[in-house]
Amino acid sequence: MMNFNYQNPTHIVFGQDRLQELDQLVPANAKVLVLYGGGSVKKFGTLEKVLAGLGNREVFEFSGIEPNPTFNTLMKAVEIVRAENIDFLLAVGGGSVMDGTKFVAAAAPYEGDEVDLLKAGFAGAPITSAIPLGTVATLPATGSEMNMGAVISHDIGKLPVMSPLLYPQFSILDPSLTFTLPPVQIANGVVDAFVHVLEQYVTYPVDARIQDRMAEGILQTLIEVGPVTLAEPDNYDARANLMWSATSALNGYIGVGVPQDWGTHMIGHELTDLFGLDHAQSLAVVLPSLWKLRKDKKRAKLVQYAERVWDIREGSDDEKVDLAIEKTRDFFESLGVKTRLSQYGVEHNQIENVIKALEAHGMTALSETGDQDLNTSREILEDAYAA
Template sequence: MMNFNYHNPTHIVFGKDRLHELNQLVPESAKVLVLYGGGSVRRNGTLEKVLTGLGNRKVVEFDGIEPNPQFNTLMKAVEIVRSENIDFLLAVGGGSVMDGTKFIAAAAPYQGNATDLLKHGFEWLPIDSAVPLATVATLPATGSEMNMGAVISHESGKLPVMSPLLYPQFSILDPTLTFSLPSVQVANGVIDAFVHVLEQYVTYPVDAQVQDRMAEGILKTLIEVGPVTLAEPENYDARANLMWSATSALNGYIGVGVPHDWSTHMIGHELTDLFGMDHAQSLAIIQPSLWKIRKAKKQEKLLQYAERVWNISEGTEDERVDQAIDMTRAFFESLGVKTRLSQYGIEPGEVDRVIHALQEHGMTALSETGDMDLTISRQILVDAYA
């Protein structure tokens, strides 16, 4: 197991009917900016409950944070934070709203050009202050409710933002707030969480037994509850297990002391940016093909994944690995998500655009070992086509 430090300060408030506790969780003197996306949180009554829970505090609202939150939209909220002297941010929504709120928290007190905050990749931002923030999660998927990272869309692509100052102070996770989600968003959430685990688990062995067993437990849970919660949207137990799985997939715990990949995410970001497909859809396309091309590099962990997650124990090593890849693709498809580029109307020649974007964004040495060049990325994309 590799050396690691681990600290996660986010207070999780999990379960039914917890929004009234906002009155105890948010500082009494806070001037709060409540941020959300479209009108769904208003239509389903969540926003009203949030505002009621905030009691008599001064509250300002900011809506319109889009999927794949846009830099220009977020800068409008930054101006509100500054002009209204906002001192607490509350994100009400899914990963995009939470990610956008994290960027706003960093950018509002920042004295330089805010675009500079998008230039640090996975390194910590050079900031010494951020506006305190918290979340009310309405979509189980990204894990942003319990980590310090965000992904922001800018004209130069989808860019990560990371800082320990961006951990939510608390996050309310009420599974009932997700009951009204469209099925496509639930399916996307299952796949997003699933691939988050895979990127930290299917790399190479370092004898991290606790992390491996926890990762396998999350994967098996998602396989079990994913179809159930799609078929039964108000099955509380299934939705609760999905929600906690998504949070646990990216709150840092299973990722300590182990190598990370994230190649599927990096290529997937380009697909989302270029073709507008949902983030999880891009992951479902790339992950099986990446394994097919890279299975020699990941052989040991793919065999472990095959046996421990899919109960595959018969056949040659290659047969077991191939079966695990096929079963992963079939799982994604069973949730109603397509897994081929051709199924989204993308032409074969568009692969060149993706490779060009990867090169432009410096994604020329991907994978847990840093040896996945653009030639290999092209092979993955060609395999993912049909």
């Protein structure tokens, strides 16, 4: 196991009817900006409950944060924060709203060109201060409610913003708030959480037994409850397990002391940026093909994944790996998430545009060992395209 530091300061408030505790979580004298996306939080009454929970505080609203939140939209929220001297941000929505709110938290006190916060990327954004924030999660998927990262869309690409200052102070996770989500968003959430785990788990062994078994438990839970949440939208227990799985997939715990890949995400971000695929759809397209092309590099963990997650006990190691990849693809498909690039209307000759984008964004040495070059990424996309 590798050396690591771990600290997660986010206070999780989990369970039904926890929104009524909002007044105890936000500082009493705070001037609050509530940020959200489209009209669903209004339509289903979540926003009304949030505003009631904030009591007599001075509250402003900012709506319209898109899926894959954009720099230009978020800068409008930054202007409100600066003009009104906002000192607390509350994200109400899914991962995109939370990610966008984190960027606003970092950008509002920043005195330079806010684009620099994006250009710094994984090297560490130059964030020395941030406005405190909390979240009310309405979509189980990204884990943004309990981590310090965000991904923001800009003309220069989809880029990360990361800082320990961006951990939410608290996150309210009420599974019943997700009952009204359309099936496609639930399916996407299951796939998103599933791949988050796999990016940290299917790399190479370092004898991290606790991390491995926690990862395997999350994967098995998602396999169990994913179909149930689609078939039974009001099943609280299934939705609660899905929600906590999504949070646990990316709150840092299973990723400490182990190598991580994230190559699927980096290619997937380009597919979303260029062709408009949902984030989870892009992951479902890339992952099986990436494993197929790189199974020799990931063999030991793929065999472990086959045996422990899918209970594949018979056959050679090669046969176990191939069947595990097939079962993973079938699982995504069973949720209604297509796994071939051609199924999303992308033309074959557009693959080269993805490679050019990867090169432009410096994504030329991906994988847990940095040996996935552009030629390998091209082969992965070629395989992912096939019908």
